[in-house]
Amino acid sequence: MQNYINGRWQVTTGTSEIELVNPCNEKVLMRYITASTQDVDDAVFAAHQALNSWSTSKPIERAHWLNKIADQLELAKSKLIELSHLNNGKSSEQARVDVENSIQCYRYYADLVQKTAFSQITQCEDGTELIHLKNSVGVVALITPWNFPLITSAWKIAPALAAGCTLIFKPSELVPLPEYEFTKILDEIQFPQGVFNLILGDTTAAQHLVNHVDVNKVSFTGSTEVGIHVMQAAARSVKRVTLELGGKSPILILHDADLDEAVDKALGGMFYNSGQMCSATSRLLVHQSIADRFYQKFKSAVESMSLGADLVGPSSMGPITTLKQFHKVHEYLTIARNEKLQSLIDLNQIHLPKLGFFIKPHVFIDVPTNSRLWKEEIFGPVICCRTFANEEEAIKLANDSDFGLAATIITGSVEHGKTIAKRLRSGHIWINSFQMIQPNSLWGGFKKSGIGRELGESGLNSYLEENIITI
Known part of the structure; x- marks a missing residue:
C-alpha cells in the first residue's frame, strides 16, 4: 500500500512493517511498510500549498465535492462493507450502518456549508461598519482509531473540507483498508490535489504530524492517555485541538x-x-x-x-x-x-x-x-x-x-x-x-472524555477561525 500525497500515490520511504490480521479467523491479510517522517513532511507541504485555493473556494464548490464523495460511497458500499468486515471484524450488518452513516455525514455538511454565513456585515449606530468573517483554520491533521472506520473519519473529514481546510489524514495503522479504499474513491473522482492527503503511518508518523510546525489544528480520536500527549505536543505551537477520548458511560x-x-x-x-x-x-x-x-x-x-x-x-x-x-x-x-x-x-x-x-x-x-x-x-x-x-x-x-x-x-x-x-x-x-x-447532533465529552465537539454546526465551527474588520 502507498501513501496518497498531492493527488498521487507515492511509495513510502519508511522501514517499519505492519501486519494486518483478520480478527475473525486470525489469518494474515497483508503486510505493508508504514510512512516515514519524510512522508509526513511531504503531505503537510502538499496540504499547505493547496490551502489558499481551497480555503478561498466558494461554499457551493466545496458542497459539490462533498456530495460527489457521498455519491461514490453509495456506489462502493458493498466493497467498503467487505473491507470493514475483513479488517475490523465487524459484522456486515454493523459495517453497513457505518458506511450509511458516513454518507449521511458528507451530505449533511454539503448542505450546511451552503447555509453558513462566512461573512456578515453589521452597521452600528455611530456609523461604524463591522465585517464578521469565518475563515478556515488552515492545515489540519486528522487521526482516527480502529473501532469505527469510515464513520469516525467522516466526522472529521467532512466538516474540515466544508470549512475550507486542507488535511492530512492518518487512520489506524491496524485497520487502514476501508480508509484506503475511501482514498481510492477520491483519486477516481479527481479530488483537488493536495487538499486531502493520506498517511499510512504508525505512532512515529502520528507524533511527527502532531508536532509539525505547519499543522494548524489536530483532531484526534482515541484513548485519554494518548490524547493527553497530543494536547501537550500541540501546546508547544499553540495548535487548535479537538480531542474525542475515553469513556466509562x-x-x-x-x-x-x-x-x-x-x-x-x-x-x-x-x-x-x-x-x-x-x-x-x-x-x-x-x-x-x-x-x-x-x-x-x-x-x-x-x-x-x-x-x-x-x-x-x-x-x-x-x-x-x-x-x-x-x-x-x-x-x-x-x-x-x-x-x-x-x-x-x-x-x-x-x-x-x-x-x-x-x-x-x-x-x-x-x-x-x-x-x-x-x-x-x-x-x-x-x-x-x-x-x-x-x-x-x-x-x-x-x-x-x-x-x-x-x-x-x-x-x-x-x-x-x-x-x-x-x-x-x-x-x-x-x-x-x-x-x-x-450528523446534525453533537459529539464530545466532559472531563477526561475530551475537548471540543464534533458533528452539527459545532463540528463545522471547530475548523473555523473568526475575525472581524472594523471600518
Whole structure:
C-alpha cells in the first residue's frame, strides 16, 4: 500500500512493517511498510500549498465535492462493507450502518456549508461598519482509531473540507483498508490535489504530524492517555485541538422502566461492536426495587448471545479487533477474578468460536466503586452493575467518574428523564434510545472524555477561525 500525497500515490520511504490480521479467523491479510517522517513532511507541504485555493473556494464548490464523495460511497458500499468486515471484524450488518452513516455525514455538511454565513456585515449606530468573517483554520491533521472506520473519519473529514481546510489524514495503522479504499474513491473522482492527503503511518508518523510546525489544528480520536500527549505536543505551537477520548458511560434504569426495553438498551449500549465503543454504557445502575427482575431478564438475554464472524441481530457479537486489545480485556478479567467480583451469568452457556479474537460477554454485579473495572475504560464486552436506592444516589454514582462522554436513561416518563439528563455531566445523553448519533447532533465529552465537539454546526465551527474588520 502507498501513501496518497498531492493527488498521487507515492511509495513510502519508511522501514517499519505492519501486519494486518483478520480478527475473525486470525489469518494474515497483508503486510505493508508504514510512512516515514519524510512522508509526513511531504503531505503537510502538499496540504499547505493547496490551502489558499481551497480555503478561498466558494461554499457551493466545496458542497459539490462533498456530495460527489457521498455519491461514490453509495456506489462502493458493498466493497467498503467487505473491507470493514475483513479488517475490523465487524459484522456486515454493523459495517453497513457505518458506511450509511458516513454518507449521511458528507451530505449533511454539503448542505450546511451552503447555509453558513462566512461573512456578515453589521452597521452600528455611530456609523461604524463591522465585517464578521469565518475563515478556515488552515492545515489540519486528522487521526482516527480502529473501532469505527469510515464513520469516525467522516466526522472529521467532512466538516474540515466544508470549512475550507486542507488535511492530512492518518487512520489506524491496524485497520487502514476501508480508509484506503475511501482514498481510492477520491483519486477516481479527481479530488483537488493536495487538499486531502493520506498517511499510512504508525505512532512515529502520528507524533511527527502532531508536532509539525505547519499543522494548524489536530483532531484526534482515541484513548485519554494518548490524547493527553497530543494536547501537550500541540501546546508547544499553540495548535487548535479537538480531542474525542475515553469513556466509562452509565446507563440508569429507573424504577418505572419497562424491563424488556431496559434489557434491549443495556445489551445494545454495551455489546454492540463487541463493547469497543468509547460510549459503551459499561456502568449499569438499576433501581433496587426492580433489580432482581431486571437481572433475571438480563442474565437470560446475555446467556443467549451468539459469537461469530458475521452474525446478524442484536443478540450476536463479533471479535475484538486487535490482538493487543484482546489481551488487554483479558487482563481486566484477571483483575475481576483477583477482586472476586460476582458474575451474573453462567459463561458455560455461551459458545466460543475456535478461531478469532472472541471474548465472551461478562456481567458483574455489586461491583465496588473502587474496583478498577468500575473506574477504568476496558473497551471490551464487560459491564459492571450496581443498584441504587433513589435518584440522588443514581445521579451521584453516574457523575462520579473521570469521564463524561455519554449516558443513557431508561424511564417510564420521558419528561422525568429530561429532568435527570440535565443533571448528568455527559456530552451525549439518550433517553429510552439506542445509541443513535445524527450528523446534525453533537459529539464530545466532559472531563477526561475530551475537548471540543464534533458533528452539527459545532463540528463545522471547530475548523473555523473568526475575525472581524472594523471600518
